[in-house]
Amino acid sequence: MLRQVILKTAASRRARRAIEATPLTRAVVDRFVAGENVPSAVRASEGLHDAGCLATLDYLGEDTTDRAHAEHVTGQYVALLDGLADAGLTGMAEVSIKLSALGQALPREGEAVALDNAARICAAAARAGTTVTVDMEDHTTTDSTLGIVAQLRRDFPETGAVIQAYLRRSEGDCRDLATAGSRVRLCKGAYREPASVAYQARTEVTQAYLRCAEILMAGPGYPMLATHDPELIVAGTRLAAGRPEGVTGYEFQMLYGIRPTEQRRLAEAGHQVRVYVPFGEEWYGYLMRRLAERPANLMFFFRALTSR
Ligand code: FDA
Numbered sequence: 001m002l003r004q005v006i007l008k009t010a011a012s013r014r015a016r017r018a019i020e021a022t023p024l025t026r027a028v029v030d031r032f033v034a035g036e037n038v039p040s041a042v043r044a045s046e047g048l049h050d051a052g053c054l055a056t057l058d059y060l061g062e063d064t065t066d067r068a069h070a071e072h073v074t075g076q077y078v079a080l081l082d083g084l085a086d087a088g089l090t091g092m093a094e095v096s097i098k099l100s101a102l103g104q105a106l107p108r109e110g111e112a113v114a115l116d117n118a119a120r121i122c123a124a125a126a127r128a129g130t131t132v133t134v135d136m137e138d139h140t141t142t143d144s145t146l147g148i149v150a151q152l153r154r155d156f157p158e159t160g161a162v163i164q165a166y167l168r169r170s171e172g173d174c175r176d177l178a179t180a181g182s183r184v185r186l187c188k189g190a191y192r193e194p195a196s197v198a199y200q201a202r203t204e205v206t207q208a209y210l211r212c213a214e215i216l217m218a219g220p221g222y223p224m225l226a227t228h229d230p231e232l233i234v235a236g237t238r239l240a241a242g243r244p245e246g247v248t249g250y251e252f253q254m255l256y257g258i259r260p261t262e263q264r265r266l267a268e269a270g271h272q273v274r275v276y277v278p279f280g281e282e283w284y285g286y287l288m289r290r291l292a293e294r295p296a297n298l299m300f301f302f303r304a305l306t307s308r
Helices: 002-011 013-021 026-032 038-050 067-086 110-128 139-155 170-177 202-218 230-241 260-268 284-293 297-306
Strands: 054-059 093-097 132-134 161-164 183-187 222-226 251-255 273-279
Touching: 026 284, 038 054, 038 067, 038 273, 054 067, 067 093, 067 110, 093 110, 110 132, 110 139, 132 139, 132 161, 139 161, 161 170, 170 183, 170 202, 183 202, 202 222, 202 230, 222 230, 230 260, 251 260, 260 273
Parallel strands: 054 093, 054 273, 093 132, 161 183, 183 222, 222 251, 251 273
Antiparallel strands: none
16 A cells, blocks of 8 residues: 555656655665766675675666657766776676666657667677666566567677566566576566556565566576565575576576675575666656665655754
8 A cells, every 4th residue: 555655656746846855865865876976886886796796787767758868878878888897897797777768758769769779788788798687667668678678689689688577477478588598687576557467466476476487497598586575585596406507597686775684695605696786866766666665664764854
């Protein structure tokens, strides 16, 4: 219920203006967001490297209907990839992109613009010696996003896709994507979706995640299990033990600032752990989704609002 309210608030322009105008202390944003610019994202990657983790970096922003802004986002990613290469970090850091930030929602030619911008980022990543994963957004974009990933993979076969376990279609998508050379991130899903397309109950989503994880972990691709859920991490570890490639054939993924002790514990136990590191000025939508996932974070948020 509270999750629905927060997600509704996230979509409201008026609520957004009110919250952005609040003297929100840096502590709240800093917990989940690694600064506002490329140097701060590079610094966060260095910290993760020292902690034995890998990183995937996300320049925050989504849903642009402005072509110039989509160009700007593309440029930021290219600058980021150059920064990672200069810092010698492309062995441990890749990037995550949102097609809606690259123009997917532009009228008429949105898909072509997003594909073109994403291909430029993939080319920069390939030059730098790293990879790109294409985030998944709300269900109205799933077909378009999977189609664009398939096109990107013709020239950049290492491009990663994301599957959201809460979507009823996802087991089928996992079967299609569980092929050799395919990198697939499996997450529960973070958007408010109707019951016609998505499981609503927590237990149903967990069960769906398990079914999808079994498909991906039984296949010859490279599964990326993105979850903080203790039950799913135990299940992932069990499935991983049966894979012939050993620890290099899969990875766990978690979000920056969420369960950092568990991130280190898994890394110390020998698993590959990649941390999703968002950075940039457009932190609002991202932060609201994190709050919706865990209403206990609201206390953290309100304490920061009232502290000086
Ligand atoms: P769940 O939310 O049930 O959490 C399990 C436990 O983890 C909690 O009980 C708590 O202990 C801890 N926890 C979880 N969230 C917390 C928080 N915010 N603060 C503190 N503790 C917390 N979604 C999407 O739709 N498209 C995408 O492309 C991606 N990409 C993506 C990448 C990566 C690397 C991750 C980890 C996640 C995503 N997601 C995503 C988000 C994902 O869909 C999902 O919303 C979150 O991961 C939360 O689901 P969990 O599986 O972690 O379980």
